[in-house]
Each structure stands twice: as C-alpha cells, then as structure tokens.
Amino acid sequence: MSEKRKPSGFLLKQRAFLKLYLITLTEQERLYGLKLLDVLREEFQPFGYRPNHSEVYKALHDLIEEGILEQVKKKKEGMKYQEVVYYRFTEEGYKKAQLYKRQLKTELDRCEALIRKAIKDNFS
Amino acid sequence: MSEKRKPSGFLLKQRAFLKLYLITLTEQERLYGLKLLDVLREEFQPFGYRPNHSEVYKALHDLIEEGILEQVKKKKEGMKYQEVVYYRFTEEGYKKAQLYKRQLKTELDRCEALIRKAIKDNFS
C-alpha cells in the first residue's frame, strides 16, 4: 500500500537549493548554523526569500548523513562558554560535494530554462 | 492552535505555474481537461517535467472557484456520446485573468533571478 512516489520533475526543492549553498559557503569560510542562516537571509532578502532555521539545520544534517560534511564543536570567537557547531568537509566529502554541485548545476539550468519558457509562452 | 503558515518565499508552486498556462491556453484555444494535460506534457517533455492529471484538474477547479473560468459541457468532436468539459472565461474572468498573469510575471521574474543568482554564486 505504501508506494514510493515519483516526482513530476517540476522545480527543484528548497532543501537541495540550500545544500548547494551550504557546500559553497563551507568551501569559502567556516561558519556555524545560525550564522549561515544570517548570511543566506541577507543574500536572498532582495529576492523575497527568507529561509527558516529548521530548513538550514536539516540541510546540514542531510549533508552529514551523506558523508559530505562533519561537525566541529568549538567555542564561539571571543566567547568563553558559548559552544557552537562549525562544519568542514570529511575526508571523502570534498569529492562528493563536487559531484553534488555538478548535478545541481544541471538541475538549476533546467529550472532556469523552464521558467524562461514560461515567460516566453505566456508573455509574448 | 492551527495557525496559517507564512511561506518562506522560495520558488513558485506547481499549481500557480499550471494555472498560468491554463489561462493562456484558454485564451488561445478551447480545450478540455485531458487534452490540456497532453499539450502540457508535450510542451514540457524536453524539460523533464511531466504534470499529472490531478494537478491539472485541481488547477482548473481553482480557476473556477476564483471566478475566472467556467465549464462548458459539450460532446467531443466527432463523438456522439462522449461528453467532455471545455473551459471559457466568465464575464468578469478575462479581466481577473489578466491581473493574475501580471502577478505571475513578477513571480516568474523573481524566480528566474533567484536561480540565476544561485548559478552565479555557486559556479563562478
């Protein structure tokens, strides 16, 4: 009775989108959860997109389960006691991350094409 | 306890996307449910998107509830008995539809910008 469902292939999901950004941000700079959320919200604010904290944490946890990232618990800079969770690539993780990014590039190109088609088909 | 949830403003939903196409197709040519589905599937097939029949019906029903479209039950061309449901704009519907399309144009532009930003941010 419980079958797995095949997605119709509409636009990509928020979770995948966030995972892509989290990989790229990890390549650039080591940050922790809520700080990543801040950065993302600021980046997307002009685009009317405001992710919530749970989605970011779940995306990070997904990347851990896939063996791409691992946690590093550290004291927050300047704080004596506040411990926060930073992320870095695992041994195998960077290679896996590059593969994931290549897949997402294809997916983003597809979505862009779909949206451009809709603009063309409905507004020309 | 049951609050309405505020969307985070990620990409537009499939339902809205289909409603836009159904309005435009109704402007161009009068068709019925499953035929509209055929047309849409053929259009999107190169883009890996294959909507299912329920989503198309639900989108049509939404447009009826919003007072944009109405049903016209007719015999299928060449068929004596097979009755199918065609759609046309209501009296007020065409004006409402143009408003909806203007809103969707803004939304599609926003989504395109978001995707282009993601490509730029993650693949440059």
Place this chain on the structure above:
DNA sequence: GTATGAACAGCTTGTTCATGG
C-alpha cells in the same frame, strides 16, 4: 479505453517546543 473528479497517502516545509549556555 477515455474522461472527470474525489479521496487518500506520502513528501516538503514552516512553527513550536525542549535543552543548554
């Protein structure tokens, strides 16, 4: 088999709660 529609079930995601510093 084609067509329409509703009911159901699974997936996605936003809100709330719990714990700790």
Place this chain on the structure above:
DNA sequence: CCATGAACAAGCTGTTCATAC
C-alpha cells in the same frame, strides 16, 4: 538573549479509486 535540534502540523502533490461513457 543565542544556538542546536527534534517534534509536530500544515500544505503541496502524486497515486489510487469511483463513476460514467
């Protein structure tokens, strides 16, 4: 207050069932 995480619940969407021709 900030930070992390899990539990919960609402919303979206794919599959199945029912009805009719």
